[in-house]
Each structure stands twice: as C-alpha cells, then as structure tokens.
Amino acid sequence: MDISPLAPKNFPDMPPIDGVKLATKSCGIKYENRADLLIAELAENTVVAGVFTKSKTASANIIWGKQVLYHGKARVLVVNAGNANTFNGKCGEDSVDRIVKSIAEDWNCPKEEIYPCATGVIGEPLPDNLITDALSSLKNNLTDNIWQDAAKAITTTDTYTKGSTRTAKIGDVEVKINGIAKGSGMIAPDMATMLAYIFTDAVMDKDVLQEIFSNAIDRSFNSITVDSDTSTSDTALVFATGKAQNDLINKASAPKLDDFKEKLYEVVLDLAHQIVKDGEGATKFVKIDVTGAEDDKAAKIIALSIANSPLVKTAMAGEDANWGRIVMAVGKAGEKADRDKITVSMGGIIIAKDGQLNPDYVEANVTAHMQGQNVEIATDVGIAGGKATVWTCDLTHGYISINADYRS
C-alpha cells in the first residue's frame, strides 16, 4: 500500500514518559513480518480515563473496558492488530478473560487495571494463546523509547504510523503528553476503527481527567469522518502516571489546568487529523465549518451531513466547485436552515449568499483552491449562533479499490 499523499513528513520525536514502558512483538495473529502486539506497562497508581464506541455490536474487549473504567486505575495496556475479537459470541469474552487472567498473574495486579484492545477483522475467533504466549517475552523487553514501533504495532490498513507530542505546564511544573493512534477506514464519530492512546506523566484526578478527555474527544475524534462507518472496537484511553511533581487539581475548570487542556486537545486533534489524512484513498483533507445553526448540536449534524455526503466527497476528489451539493447536504441534514440566508464559501471565497449565487463569484478561484491538498468549506445557515467544525477527506477510486477486496 502506498503511503497517503497527505501523510506528515516525519513521525515526531517523542520523549520517554516517566512511568510508561513499552514492548512490541510479532505474534502471528494475522500479519507476517511485522509486530502486531503492543504492551504498555504503566506505573502503579496510574490514573486512566477513556471513551469507547457506541456501537450496539461492540467487541468483547470494549465490553470489558467499559466495565472496568470506573475503577480509574491502569497497570497494563495490551493491543493486538489483525483480529478485532468481535462477534464471536461467548468465545470473544473467553478470549478476553484468558488474556486478562494471564496478565494479572504475570504483573501481579488487579484485573480491573488491565485494558486489552483489539482491531482488525470482525467475526473470526481470536487466537488468544498467541497473545498469552508472548507475554513473558514482552515483559522482559520493556523499554521507554519505542513510540514509533508502538504506533506501528497497532496499525491495520494504515499507510503510516501516527504519533503526536506536546509539553504543558501545570502551575510551574512541566508535564509531557504523548499520543499514538491508528485508523484509516470505518471512521466516523462514535468513533471509528480507531484506537488512540495518550500517555502523560501528570498527576491527575480520574474524574477531572475524564472530563477533560471527553471534552477534547468531542472536538477531535468525534468530529472526524472518513466513510460514515462506525467500528465495533473504537477506543481512546488516556493514562496519567503521576510521576511529574505537579499539584493534584480537583476541578477540570481550574485555570491552572488550561494549558494542560489545550495541549492535550492539540495532541488528540493532531492524531484525529492524521487519521483523516490516512483515510482510505484520501487525496484531500477537508475542513467543514458550519455557523448560524440553531445550536452547536444542529451545526455538527449539518457539518457531518456535508462531510458524509458521497456527492460532496466525490466533488472534492474531482476538484469540482459543485457547491449545489453542499446546499443539498445542508438540506438533507433535517436541521433548521433559512434557504434565503444561506451562505456557502470555499477557501474563504464567498460562492453563494442570501440563498443565491454571489454575483461576484469567479469559479476559477475556487477551483484553484480545490486543487490544493487542503480544502475548506464553510456555510452559514442563517438561523442562530450554533457552530461546529468537522474534518473529512475526499472519496476516490482508491477507497473503492481498497475496500472491494480488503479480506482477500
């Protein structure tokens, strides 16, 4: 598979994070000649928060994660690629039980501090013995500086590895934030065949961390779409090892956490954008701003209606300034829009306003904008102050080629 033309130039230089050790291994679940298993050992008392898929056919791993998350502590994260352990009935739950039991013994930790994740094909039994057999070797090879290997081990149809890093200040103390993610198809809010793991050395209260993380996810992973399809395995987790020396803060709204919130959001937004840029067959990265909606929720529904419209997405692929399809997608969203006040622009150029074509509109200018890799669509629907931004990619022959024979 060729690397996406929208891929970043480099994997970022990510520092070790105190309290996080990593190891990867090729355990033969599906892929040949590459690691397909990641383990992250977290310091004792590491705090965890997370968000999972809302799919009604979620995997056994998701069900486990949702059950234990309220404990708020994590000691071991294990992720396998190639088999999603989904729709195996009782068999999927047995696999999770065996993996968790084995890790609990090896690490001598409570089961509820173990997060097993899986991504890949649906409906095939997980050969969990390949995972449990690999554990002792992984435990002996833990190290603190293999972020790109870790990001690589969790990929499936991704064409590049995805990482992001920031530092933030909590009071006078500098804390680190590293994130890795995978995903390229079956990407839509709530959430995607998307796995994202964020690690920080900050000292954090679990409820505060959950509130900050949920808010950041809403405006990042839950604001992207590649193909409107939602996976059975989506998981985003954040681990705070507490090794930094910052004060514990008990309110998410405390100004002292502003910089941390901003930098954490930058990391998840960067990862979310990288996932869209690796959208199957993507050649354009498309930002969609909706303003003037009844409220923010309505704005997001309209923005996703535009982002998921196959006709809008193919127009992007064709570099065709077919703004009528944007109007169509606004209309089909079902949310209030004032036909005679709608404004549509691309690349900052006003195409239509007050419900009709802008008399000064020059199509060639928009076409030139669309020929770049980054396309911006904005619409104001003329009702009230609701706004939202979502990101997507175009729909190309590449998407069809990749997905018409993924399993073969």
Add this chain to the structure above:
Amino acid sequence: MDISPLAPKNFPDMPPIDGVKLATKSCGIKYENRADLLIAELAENTVVAGVFTKSKTASANIIWGKQVLYHGKARVLVVNAGNANTFNGKCGEDSVDRIVKSIAEDWNCPKEEIYPCATGVIGEPLPDNLITDALSSLKNNLTDNIWQDAAKAITTTDTYTKGSTRTAKIGDVEVKINGIAKGSGMIAPDMATMLAYIFTDAVMDKDVLQEIFSNAIDRSFNSITVDSDTSTSDTALVFATGKAQNDLINKASAPKLDDFKEKLYEVVLDLAHQIVKDGEGATKFVKIDVTGAEDDKAAKIIALSIANSPLVKTAMAGEDANWGRIVMAVGKAGEKADRDKITVSMGGIIIAKDGQLNPDYVEANVTAHMQGQNVEIATDVGIAGGKATVWTCDLTHGYISINADYRS
C-alpha cells in the same frame, strides 16, 4: 454513458390512459439534441395526490407543489430536465410564477391545478422563458401514446428510461395505471433526485388516493437508497383522471380497493427498483431484509444503515462475503440489537447465528451468490417483531467516475 448492466431489457408497452395527453420538446435548457421538457395535460377534474422531498433547501417548484396540493385537482404537469431551479432565492420563485401564469392563461385553468417540476443542476437561474416560449407548440402536439418519449424527456444522468404499467379491477371495472420516473444518483429516502408520475383513469377521492399513495411510497421510493444523498427536488405525484366507470369509494381500507392498491404499489415498486438498478455505477441490485427489530421503524433504520454503509456497498462490488461489515452496520444504526442472537444470511445461506459464525458455513456458496446481479442480505437482530425491506446497489469505481466530474 453506457446503459446500466442492471437495466430491464425493454421499456414496457404502456397503453394510452383516457384523460392524459402528453407532449415533449427540446427547449435547450441544458441538453442538446434531446427533449428536455414534458407536458402532461390532464382532463378537467383530475384528482391529484403526492409526496415531496423533506429537504430543508427544497426548490421553488417543491414549495409551490406543497402549497397547492391540498386543492387536490390537477390540469397540467410540466417537467423540465437540466436545471433544478433550486437555491436561486427569489429568482426561483419568480420563474415558477411566470411558468404557472403562462400555463394558466394558455389552458384557461386555475393556477393551483398546475404542477411545474424541475430536475438538474442546483444554483443556476432557470431560463424559464425557454419553457414558456415552448408552451403553445407543446399544446398543439399533445398525443396519448408517447410514454417512452415522456419518460426520456425528464431524465438527467439516467442511463435508461423508466416506465411501468398495470391494470387493476375496482369492482368489475378495469382501470389502467401507468408510471414514469427518473433518477440515478442523489437517491435516498425522502426521497431522491427522483421524479415519479403515476397516471390512472380511475375515479378516486383525493384523500383516499393520498392515503393509498403515501403508503405505497413508504414501501417503495422511501425504501431505496443509492448514495444516502437526498435531493432538493424529489416529487412523486399520482393523477386520477376519473374517466373509468368505477364507483367512487370513500375509504382507503375498503376491500374493493385492494386490487388497485396492490397494482399501484407494484407500479411504484417497479419504478423504485428501476431507479436503484440505474444507481450511478451500479453493478449489483441488493435487497436487505431486517427482522427481529424493536419495531418496524427501528428495522428500517437498521436496514438503511446497512444499505448506506460504504464498506458494505464496496464489499458487494468486490463480491466479498465480508459479513463483519454487516454486523458493523447493524451496530452503528443505534437501534437495539442482541449481539448474542444476531443472525446474518446472504442468498438464504446462514452465515452467522446466535452472535457467531455458523459452524456449517461455506464461504464459497455465498461468494457464488454474490457473483450474480441480485444479492440478498438478511439479518435478524433478536429483539422483537419489527421488520423492513430496503433496496440499494453496490458502490463502484463507476460511481466515483460519474460524480467526480458531473458538472464539467
């Protein structure tokens, strides 16, 4: 454009309908060398019922149609192809006003008995003078037996013309039902870039006709999807000229109307299927049955989630028995499903049951089924008795090719 491989062999042999006269003309709105304007003159006292798009950015024509429908009488239908008269602001309404005024004068009939329809590109002013200039020539050329020409004149990206015909008995009286339709992309419930016109010589009460028609549309045009996109111009109208000698019946539930209801449904279902079979780039006609849902509404939401999933649709194109994507689409629908009771079958072959792979499943049998032009997907979600059927097509390179440069 090549004719869809799923096209019917022939346009059906459709009889004249007493009270309906037709004429077509090339008036130069967009297309060269083909008729792009249809007029249907209906006998005085013709009863009309109809269903329009729910788009919030509906065309001026739709707004007109919705306003006058309650009168329940129709004298003239005029349809232009090539320009949808949508999103032109006040200018679109002025076009409609001029067309209606001109027809009202020429036919000496009330304005509310005139139905102007438009399909084509969004956002360009309609050159309505081309239509009004053509009226007298059309009026002089009315005839009763040019159904295929009529069906052709309303097409845009269609690769073949769509017609259907039945006879029904109301009591001892035989009545005729003819239908024509257009549509191939931007097709999704409520409704599609879809125009459908049904003509019958039956004597009908307007409220009874509306009830029968709405019910038939729900299970036909509102149960198909090509690309999940909804047009600003969708219109389905039924005209009953009252020239047959059947008794007027005042209740839609009267057993005397059973045969009429069934045959009318057959006509609209046939037309709806023909639209899906002309889906842009379609190579497979896919029927999706959902059973076991909480109620019929939930079943339809699940069925449309499967039908609109790009991953399911590309798997159909690839003849890939990737049933995991069906499970994914059930899960993302958001309706209740019992993961451990879900059954999935294709072509009548049970692939998964009780939430896991059927041990007797032989993939080659399903692959053989998928290699045909007609693919059947069925799933039972194990909750209650809700059921629904929808129809769609696959998503292929052809769709991308057609839509990446439609306007150029």
